[in-house]
Amino acid sequence: xxxxxxxxxxxxxxxxxxxxxxxxxxxxxxxxxxxxxxxxxxxxxxxxxxxxxxxxxxxxxxxxxxxxxxxxxxxxxxxxxxxxxxxxxxxxxxxxxxxxxxxxxxxxxxxxxxxxxxxxxxxxxxxxxxxxxxxxxxxxxxxxxxxxxxxxxxxxxxxxxxxxxxxxxxxxxxxxxxxxxxxxxxxxxxxxxxxxxxxxxxxxxxxxxxxxxxxxxxxxxxxxxxxxxxxxxxxxxxxxxxxxxxxxxxxxxxxxxxxxxxxxxxxxxxxxxxxxxxxxxxxxxxxxxxxxxxxxxxxxxxxxxxxxxxxxxxxxxxxxxxxxxxxxxxxxxxxxxxxxxxxxxxxxxxxxxxxxxxxxxxxxxxxxxxxxxxxxxxxxx
Amino acid sequence: xxxxxxxxxxxxxxxxxxxxxxxxxxxxxxxxxxxxxxxxxxxxxxxxxxxxxxxxxxxxxxxxxxxxxxxxxxxxxxxxxxxxxxxxxxxxxxxxxxxxxxxxxxxxxxxxxxxxxxxxxxxxxxxxxxxxxxxxxxxxxxxxxxxxxxxxxxxxxxxxxxxxxxxxxxxxxxxxxxxxxxxxxxxxxxxxxxxxxxxxxxxxxxxxxxxxxxxxxxxxxxxxxxxxxxxxxxxxxxxxxxxxxxxxxxxxxxxxxxxxxxxxxxxxxxxxxxxxxxxxxxxxxxxxxxxxxxxxxxxxxxxxxxxxxxxxxxxxxxxxxxxxxxxxxxxxxxxxxxxxxxxxxxxxxxxxx
Numbered sequence: 001x002x003x004x005x006x007x008x009x010x011x012x013x014x015x016x017x018x019x020x021x022x023x024x025x026x027x028x029x030x031x032x033x034x035x036x037x038x039x040x041x042x043x044x045x046x047x048x049x050x051x052x053x054x055x056x057x058x059x060x061x062x063x064x065x066x067x068x069x070x071x072x073x074x075x076x077x078x079x080x081x082x083x084x085x086x087x088x089x090x091x092x093x094x095x096x097x098x099x100x101x102x103x104x105x106x107x108x109x110x111x112x113x114x115x116x117x118x119x120x121x122x123x124x125x126x127x128x129x130x131x132x133x134x135x136x137x138x139x140x141x142x143x144x145x146x147x148x149x150x151x152x153x154x155x156x157x158x159x160x161x162x163x164x165x166x167x168x169x170x171x172x173x174x175x176x177x178x179x180x181x182x183x184x185x186x187x188x189x190x191x192x193x194x195x196x197x198x199x200x201x202x203x204x205x206x207x208x209x210x211x212x213x214x215x216x217x218x219x220x221x222x223x224x225x226x227x228x229x230x231x232x233x234x235x236x237x238x239x240x241x242x243x244x245x246x247x248x249x250x251x252x253x254x255x256x257x258x259x260x261x262x263x264x265x266x267x268x269x270x271x272x273x274x275x276x277x278x279x280x281x282x283x284x285x286x287x288x289x290x291x292x293x294x295x296x297x298x299x300x301x302x303x304x305x306x307x308x309x310x311x312x313x314x315x316x317x318x319x320x321x322x323x324x325x326x327x328x329x330x331x332x333x334x335x336x337x338x339x340x341x342x343x344x345x346x347x348x349x350x351x352x353x354x355x356x357x358x359x360x361x362x363x364x365x366x367x368x369x370x371x372x373x374x375x376x377x378x379x380x381x
Numbered sequence: 382x383x384x385x386x387x388x389x390x391x392x393x394x395x396x397x398x399x400x401x402x403x404x405x406x407x408x409x410x411x412x413x414x415x416x417x418x419x420x421x422x423x424x425x426x427x428x429x430x431x432x433x434x435x436x437x438x439x440x441x442x443x444x445x446x447x448x449x450x451x452x453x454x455x456x457x458x459x460x461x462x463x464x465x466x467x468x469x470x471x472x473x474x475x476x477x478x479x480x481x482x483x484x485x486x487x488x489x490x491x492x493x494x495x496x497x498x499x500x501x502x503x504x505x506x507x508x509x510x511x512x513x514x515x516x517x518x519x520x521x522x523x524x525x526x527x528x529x530x531x532x533x534x535x536x537x538x539x540x541x542x543x544x545x546x547x548x549x550x551x552x553x554x555x556x557x558x559x560x561x562x563x564x565x566x567x568x569x570x571x572x573x574x575x576x577x578x579x580x581x582x583x584x585x586x587x588x589x590x591x592x593x594x595x596x597x598x599x600x601x602x603x604x605x606x607x608x609x610x611x612x613x614x615x616x617x618x619x620x621x622x623x624x625x626x627x628x629x630x631x632x633x634x635x636x637x638x639x640x641x642x643x644x645x646x647x648x649x650x651x652x653x654x655x656x657x658x659x660x661x662x663x664x665x666x667x668x669x670x671x672x673x674x675x676x677x678x679x680x681x682x683x684x685x686x687x688x689x690x691x692x693x694x695x696x697x698x699x700x701x702x703x704x705x706x707x708x709x710x711x712x713x714x715x716x717x718x719x720x721x722x723x724x725x726x727x728x729x730x731x732x733x734x
Contacts, residue, residue, distance in 0.1 A: 002480040023510065049619075055442030056464070060505065062437040063464055066719040067508040067622045076634070079619040079724065080473065083436075083464040085443060091461055095473060102479035103384075124442045236460040238450055251457035258459075366446050 004380055005100040006219040006226035007093075007211050007341040009039025015175035015207035015326040018117035022206075024064060025071030028113050031208035031331075032072060035109065038347075039212040040223040043073035046212070047105035052082040052092030052112040053330030054365075059118040072111060086278065086365025087234070088112065089209065089333025090372030093361075094232045096213050097374075101229075106215050112334035113208035121204050121329065133193070136201055136281060138367060140193035142246045143283040147195065149247065152286065152301035154195065158186040159304055160282035161200045161324060167311055168321025170350035175205045175326040200282040200324075207328030209335045216380070227341030227359075227376040231262035239367045246368055248291045255371040256292035263358075263375045268294045272375070273356040274316045274343045276336040278363045280323045285309060288362065289317070292373075311351065319343065319351040333363025337374050344378040385479050386599035388609035389730070391420025392698045397559040397588035397686035400495040405439060408591035409451030409491045417487065420595035421605050424453045427595075428483025430460040431474045433467035433490040434690050437505065440497050448491060459483075466490055467592060468693030468716030468726050474596055475615055484601040491591035492690035499587055506720065508622055520584050522720045523658035524576035526629040530660045531578060533630045535667070538578055542566040544659035545582035545684055552681025557695075559588045559686045582684070583659040590688025592695045599733070610701040610730050613711075616641035617726035624721050632668040635715065638727040639669050649729070650709035651676045653696035655717040657683050664722065665715060679703060693717065697728055704732045 011034025013019065019027055036042060049072055051065040061067070065081045068074070084091040089112040096110035126132020146152070165181040168174035181199070189198040219226035235255035238244070256268075265271045277288045286300030294315070295303050303309055309317035318324070320339040323332050340361035342348045348356075362373045393415030395401070395408050409432070417424060430452045436444045445462050452460060463469045467490015474486040500518045507513045530536045546569055549562030562582070572580040602609035618634035618641075620627055652675050656662035662677065671677065678684075680699040683692050693716020700712035711731050718724035 002482070055436055057436065057442040059509075061509050061513075062502070062506040063435065063719070064509075065464075066506065066723060067512075069619050069723070070621050070623070074619050075621040076637070077619060078617050080469060081464045082461065083445065084460075084462050085446060095461065095476075098473075098476050098480065102476050104476060104479070234459050234461060235457045236449055236452075237454050237457040239446060241455070249457075251454075254457050366443070369446075369449075 002101040003103050004216045004228060005097045005213055006228045007338065008214040008219055008222040008226050009035040009041065009212035010338045010342055011035035011038055012173050012209045012335060013207045014173050015205040015328055017203065017205065019206040024059065024115050025068055027115055027206060028068055028111050028208045029071050031210040032109060032111050035210035035212050038224060041107065041212060046073060046107055046109045048078040048099055048108050049074035050080045050082060050092050050096040050108060050110045052088040052334065053114055054085060054088055055124050057119065057124040058121055059115050084365060084370050084372065086329060087333050087363040087370040087372040088365065089331050089335065090337050090361065090363030091234060093211060093334055093337045093374065094234060094372055097229050097232055100213050100215050107218055108213045109210060110213060111208060111210045112331040114328040114330040115206045116204045116328065117206050136193040136196050139281055140196055142368060143281065144195060146247045146283060146287050150298040150301060155183060156286060156301045156304050157195065157200050157282040158183045160285045161186045163310055164318050164322045164324040167319050167351055168325035171320045174321045175203050196281050202280040202323045202327040205326050205328040207326060207331050209331040209338055211338050224347060225345045225378065227344045228380045229374055230377045230381065231259045231375040233258040234372045237369050239369055247287065249368050251369060252291045252364065252371050253293065255373050259373050259375055269315055271358060272360050273358050274319060274340065274353040275360040276320060276322065276340040277317055278323055278333060278336055279318060280327060282324065285317055311353065316353045319348060319353055333372060336363050337361030341376045344376045385481060387475050387478050387596050387612045388599050388602035389594055389701045390597045390602045390606045390609050391416045391595035392593065392701060393419060394557055394592035394695055394698055395590045396557045397590045397688050399559065399588065401493060401589035405491050405493040406447045406451045408493065409448050409489055412591040412593035413451050413487065413489055416593035416595050422485055422595065426485045427487045428459065429474055429477045429486040430458050431470040431488050433463045433465050433470035434492060435464055437502060438492050438494045438497060438689060465718050466693035466716050467691050468697060471594060471694060471697060472615055472617060472726065475612060478596060478598055484598040486596045487593065488596060489591060489593040490691035490694040492688050493589045494587045494689050495589050519720055520576045520579060522624060523584065524579045525624060526721050527578050527658060527660040529629045530664065535630065536660060536663050539566065539570055540663060541583050541659040542570040544662045545569055548678055548682050548684040551679055552685035555681045557686055558681050559586045561685060579658060585657040585683045585687040588686055588688045590691055592688065592691040592698055594694065594698060608705050609733050610704045611733055613729040613731050614642035615728040617724065619724045622723060629721055630664060632664050632722050632725060635665055635668040635725040635727065638725050642727045642729045644669065644713060644729060647711055649675060649711045649713045651679060651700055651703045651712040653678055653680060653682065653700040654715045655683055655693050655696050657687065659684060661722060693726065700730050704730055
């Protein structure tokens with residue numbers, strides 16, 4: 001049976017519109033070096049490297065992990081490159097965790113990254129064609145459908161946009177810093193894809209994230225508290241077919257239920273202390289609260305409205321500022337899982353949720369069809 | 382933790398062709414359905430699915446998303462994808478089966494290279510700062526490697542031709558082969574260079590195709606198929622990228638992967654090597670310590686069928702097939718990723734005694 005595994009180190013870059021000061025290897029190395037330092041390990045201590053990123057067309061380098069071998073110390077070691085669309089950062093953590101849980105390796109470095117300033121993400125998201133609708137264009141109809149289904153007031157999306165940007169002010173690595181954000185400003189910002197305003201959308205970032213995953217021995221030796229991976233799951237479903245519910249994708253429901261079963265969780269809203277959910281457009285916060293059965297049908301937006309998902313609320317969501325504040329696409333999913341892990345490690349700094357012991361990290365991708373999720377615990381059951 | 386024994390219980394590949402008339406998901410569908418049927422399972426028995434492909438071959442970001450349609454992802458499935466040859470998807474699925482909570486996995490690899498031009502495409506796979514501007518295509522790097530091998534005095538152009546001639550003859554009995562031939566090595570060696578010192582027959586064709594394998598824990602496999610093929614070991618290693626920084630005439634990553642996979646545990650009867658250029662077969666034989674008694678690439682190998690992103694997975698299939706049909710008791714399969722043998726995987730397969 002599987003051996004226990006834990007995140008024992010986490011590092012990330014300062015995310016920005018363009019990290020013109022760094023090459024692609026330099027960007028990955030900044031995150032990886034910080035993860036190794038956090039874990040108290042050196043490059044030579046790493047047994048294998050798992051690398052994740054979204055489409056190679058974003059930077060214009062085919063299978064860039066091949067040339068990153070030198071910078072990431074993976075020469076002479078096993079290396080795996082994962083690509084599961086927007087969920088890839090989460091999948092990368094899970095693939096790395098499996099290598100430890102299977103007893104194959106003791107210490108695995110997982111790195112996820114995107115340097116979007118190298119290319120044109122809008123072109124990439126359009127499948128390499130011009131005139132694409134982008135991710136916002138793809139998701140806006142699902143959001144509109146959610147609003148119609150639940151009669152959610154228009155301002156719910158603005159609330160999420162403000163909350164995540166205020167949280168980001170407590171995260172020194174966040175890309176966007178908008179200290180004067182307000183409901184009024186979100187409302188007045190240009191409409192990009194109805195009902196998504198400019199300030200309800202994620203930025204396009206350069207950035208990388210890295211985690212070191214260790215087995216039980218490594219976790220006990222680590223200089224800082226480990227985040228035990230007590231559950232992990234992935235699910236995928238087809239892009240589209242008649243009868244598919246794109247607002248509440250079955251893959252997301254199944255993935256969450258698999259996760260709760262593994263973690264022994266029966267009431268996620270009460271038993272989970274903090275969550276990092278992949279929210280690239282504000283409305284996805286209530287949509288995933290319902291889509292993962294944390295809230296009942298039509299209850300997700302009420303959690304937002306009550307302030308439950310604020311940093312000091314009963315179910316804090318995206319204390320780090322989330323994807324709405326930093327979005328290096330390939331790394332965004334890893335940031336969700338690693339930020340959740342940092343909460344149970346007590347290492348989240350200013351955006352620490354007081355007393356967090358159980359945290360959820362979630363990533364999704366494609367046409368809201370790929371899911372990768374994990375639950376972390378401060379203790380091993 | 383004792384490793385979980387994993388077996389190959391069904392496999393299939395589409396014929397390798399210069400230009401498939403159907404789309405990549407349809408190629409995957411053909412391979413997947415045939416492999417699942419051969420394994421004697423139903424789709425719902427599959428606990429994990431993993432695929433390998435490359436966006437750049439098709440020329441569209443998220444190209445792999447369409448291939449999901451070939452995996453039967455409804456109801457939703459536990460699934461992952463590597464931007465690598467399907468052999469690495471098999472490695473990920475093998476790892477997943479080690480966790481003990483599932484007992485069947487589906488793996489597939491696919492590539493439809495025909496819409497793109499390899500000469501334009503592959504320079505983009507190299508270091509974008511120092512190498513991509515040089516415009517080196519795979520055959521150019523293969524030629525540098527071949528030249529280095531000739532200069533080392535360990536091989537001759539005649540030996541390259543002998544590898545090619547033998548591969549093309551072997552391919553005559555492979556219904557999936559893309560090219561076949563019955564020329565003498567001496568005749569092949571008279572051809573003009575394409576990239577000196579490589580001639581056309583020294584260079585793998587670029588094929589469209591897909592391949593799939595169903596894996597099961599050995600325990601589950603026993604109830605499903607008569608002659609499951611066990612994976613005795615599987616490992617892989619990466620080398621540094623810059624061709625100028627490594628000895629292109631050696632493949633230490635292949636040697637290390639083979640050692641880790643347990644090659645030292647006994648002689649192999651058959652080796653299916655992912656040699657994309659005839660000199661690479663000589664380099665790989667050397668790294669693996671294979672003598673002339675080992676039957677290398679009885680399928681004809683990549684020089685006669687090269688469905689990019691499935692070519693490594695096909696090596697595993699061809700090696701398993703030799704065990705299943707009783708012509709080999711122990712076999713080695715090798716896969717490669719990147720240029721000039723930068724990243725190599727070795728699997729050791731055995732029949733169940």
